[in-house]
Amino acid sequence: MATDVEIDVRALFISLLKALPFIVIFTALVGAGxxxxLSNMTPVYTSETTVLIETGESDLTRSTSSTETAAVLDREAVTSQVQxxxxxxxxxxxxxxxxxxxxPEYQKAIKDSSFVKDLLVDLGLARSPSDASIEERVLAEYYRNLQVLAIADSRVITISFSSTDPQLAARGANAIAAEYIAMQRSAMRNTNEDATQWLESEIADLREKVAAAEASVAAYRVSNDLFTSGGQTPTTLNQQALADxxxxxxxxxxxxxxxxxxAAQIRASLKSGAVPNITEVLNSQLIQRLIEQQVALRAQVAELSATLLSGHPRMRELNAQLADLNAQVTAEAQKIVAALEAEVDLSAAREAEIERRLTGLKATVATxxxxxxxxxxxxxxxxxxRELLDTYLLRYREALGRQNGDYLPANARVISSALVPIEPSFPKVIPMTAAAVAAAFLLAIAIFLVRELSSGRPMRRVAFGAPVPLVPGSMPVGGHVRWADGQRRMMTSEPTLAPLMANEAEQSLARISGDIVAGGRHRILVTEADGGDESRRPLAAAALTRALARVDRRAVLIDFRRDGANSDAMCEGGNPPGFTDLYAGAASFAQVVLRDRRSRAHFIPSGRLPLLPKILTGDRMATVLDSLDETYDHVVLDAGDDMIEVLGPSADIAMVVSEFGAADPRTARAFDRITAVSSADIMLLIVDPATTGKALAVADVREDAVTGAAA
Known part of the structure; x- marks a missing residue:
């Protein structure tokens, strides 16, 4: 049906207001239901326990022999704990x-019997409950009520357990957390026992290895005379002797x-006549007494020199005694020098002996x-x-102490125990009822809108009259199609478009488009009989193109009219390039092929350049039409009298639109013009502007039928 429709929003809104009471009643019934x-459903309660995954070892009991810190549990480890x-x-x-x-709720799961399920089991579409054990059915219901989630970006796990009994929901969540921690401790106990047994066997082996290694050291030391001295830094005896x-x-x-x-200093002092100032000389008691006597004699000489001359016997006696004392001091000093020289010789001899022994000892140490x-x-x-044995012994004592002391911390702890829930987690009566009310309200509106749009009441139809096929060999009589005055006033001017076809022509146009599709007609030529009002001619070509598009056919209209009325009706406005521009090479297909504003059909305007039929001939015209044939299922050619000779030979079917009778000479001349240049079948649409629009029967007719009618 070749119709173009517009949604009348105002009419649609008025219809919606009229139906509002029914929508409200429907919504209220859905909400109440x-x-x-929901109010009569068995409530389900959910309780939640929160568990923190962390290292439970205390700083006081953590192993002191290990320098490693407790490993931080990563995301994968937390996910593993969830599993x-x-x-x-x-x-x-x-x-x-x-x-x-x-x-009770698990008893229902154990029985798990219903008519539908029994039927599915009989048909082999479901598993029989009897195939699973009672324990499996209980665990299946248990897992349906259990939810374990790891909170993102944390090491916290939430354990949620649901039940129709709030007490059971709380006990279930707490029991799961407690059993999980108990399993952690049990796993650590088993690991600790295994480690203790392994350490015990390793310690026994290490003790034998340590004893063998230390025996090897002792035997090698004895065999190679590598005894060591005591002290903080033990060394071998040879090394100690070398150091000594x-x-x-x-x-x-x-x-x-x-x-x-x-000795050199004493000799130098004696040579100068002074008493040597050497410790050995000063510490000699004999030299000290001789020096004291010298001092006393010098005092007497000084005292007597005041009264006696130097030649006095007393003075000579004192000087002789003083000289004798000096000789004795020198002699004693010479003895000390001799003793020092003897000590030098002894030290040199000892040094030589030490050098000899060092040389021999160095050779021994080197070897x-x-x-x-x-x-x-x-x-x-x-x-x-030995160190490995000591380490294992320390760890063994620690593990044994943990095992005997029953101190086995878990890597998790409960940070929030489950409480008995007060409000059910399902169903949420008020929120779910509100959601159902909103959904019902929107659904009712949607159903109403679809029904209204399907009924056609809120549509403003734009339709063109279409012919109804006759039996071949007969001519249409009686009946006319008229354009409504109201519709005529809606059309624009310059050029004035023809009034819209009446709604009664829709079925005829649908049948004619169906015949075109069924017959595989590709190119359709549309023209009018002579003598009609050109300013108010029907836009049959546009209506036919839209009708073909409505039945999912790819259709394009080429406007070969100078007024461009059909393309103007399909265009959004403006003066786009068209066929003449394409033919002259001034535009491409992409520029001239436009989309109909109210359907999926395409159209090509007449163009901006003058439309000269004599120029639109030759191979280029055929090439353009062939290109469109490859792209579209149907090509509608809207042509006047001047273009029939050019377009008629290539048309597969023609449609003549006339305001006169079928036997009118003007209608017959239109048939003659087409049959003169084409052998295509011709369909006739007769319209009468003096009456209300009604579709006239139209048929595939040949020249003989038209000739007979004219006669």
């Missing part, structure tokens, strides 16, 4: 402790140097270097085995 159903909480072993323990099998000889040599050398220096290297390797091996 929803509220009643552990949902594990089947934990579920079985919790179900047994809570005696879920005896709970070096120290002794330094001491002897220092003694010899000191004696040589003192013992390889043995010491091997000894140190054996000692390192023994030390490593």
């Amino acid at each position: 929803t509220f009643y159903l 552990l909480i949902r594990s089947g072993d934990l579920a079985k323990v919790v179900a047994s402790k809570l005696d879920l099998e005896a709970q 000889l070096n120290a002794e040599r330094a001491r002897v050398r220092a003694t010899r140097t000191d004696a040589e220096t003192k 013992a270097g390889d043995a010491e290297v091997q000894l140190r390797a054996l000692e390192r091996e023994a030390t490593a085995q």
Whole structure:
């Protein structure tokens, strides 16, 4: 049906207001029914326990032999704990402790029988409940009521358990958390026992290895004479002797140097006539007494020199005694020098002996270097085995102490225990009722709008009259199509478009488009008989193109009229390029092929350049039409008398629109013009502007039918 429709929003809104009471009643019924159903449903309560995943080891009991800190549980570890909480072993323990099998809601799950399910089981579309054990059915219901979630960006896990009994919901969540922590402790206990047994066996092996390593060190030391001295830094005896000889040599050398220096100083003092100021000289008691006697004699000489001359016998006696004392002091000093020189000779001899012993000892130490290297390797091996044994012993004592003391912290703790819920988690009567009311209200409006739009009442129809096919060989008589005055006033001017076809022509136009599609007619030529009012001619070409598009056919209209009335009716406005511009090469297909503003049909305006039929001939015209044939299912050619000779030969079917009778000479001339240039079938549409529009029957007619009517 080739109609163009516009939605009358005002009429649609008025219809909606009229239907508002029914919409409100429907919404109220849905709301009341929803509220009643939800209020009579068995409420489900949900309780939640929160568990924090962290290292439960205390700083006081954490192993002091390990330098590693407690590992921070990552996202994967937390996810693993979620799966552990949902594990089947934990579920079985919790179900047994809570005696879920005896709970009423789980009794329903165990029976799990209904007519529909029994029918599905009989048809083989569902599994029979008897195939599963009671425990499996209880666990299936348990998992339906359990929800375990890990909170994002944290190490917190929430355990939610649902039940129709609020007490059971709280006990279930707490029991799951408690059993999870107990399983953690049990796993740590088992791990600790396994570690203790492993350490015990390793310690026994290490003890044997340590004993063997230390025995090897002792045997090697004995065989290679690599005994060590005591002290904080044990060294071998050869190394200790070498160090002692070096120290002794330094001491002897220092003694010899000191004696040589003192002897030289004494000789220098004696040569100058002074008393040597040397410790050995000053500490000699004999020299001290001689010096005291010298002092006393010098005092007497000084005292007597005042009264006696130097030649006086008393003065000569005192001077002789003083000279004798000086000789005695010198003699004693010479003895000290001789003693120092003897000490120098002794020190030199001892130094030579030490050098000889050092040379021999160095050779011995050098030859013992390889043995010491091997000894140190054996000692390192023994030390490593000993340290490993000590470490294992320490860990073994710690593990044994934990096992005996029953201190096994878990890597999780409950931070929020489940409480008995007061409000049910399902159903939420008020929110769900409100949602149902809103959905029902919107659904009712949508259904009403679809029904109204389908009925056509809120539409303003734009339709063109269409012919109704006749039996071949007969001519249409009686009946006319008229354009309504009201519709005529809606049309624009310059050029004045023809009035719209009456609604009664829609069925005829639908049938004619159906015949075109069924017959596989590709190019359709549309023209008018002579003598009609050109300013008010019907836009049959546009109506036919839209009718073809309505039945999902790709249709394009080419306007070969100078007034461009059909393309103006399909265009949004303006003066776009058209066929003449395309033919002249001034525009491309993409520029001239436009979309109909009210359907999926396409059209090509006449164009901005003059439309000259003599120019629109030749191969280029055929090429353009062939290109459109490849793209579209139907090409509608809207042509006047001047274009029939050009377009008629290539048309598959033609449609003549006339305001006169079928036997009118003007209608016959239109048939003659087409049959003169084309062998295509011709369809006739007769309209009468003097009456209300009614579609006249139209048929596929040939020249003989028209000729007979004219006669």
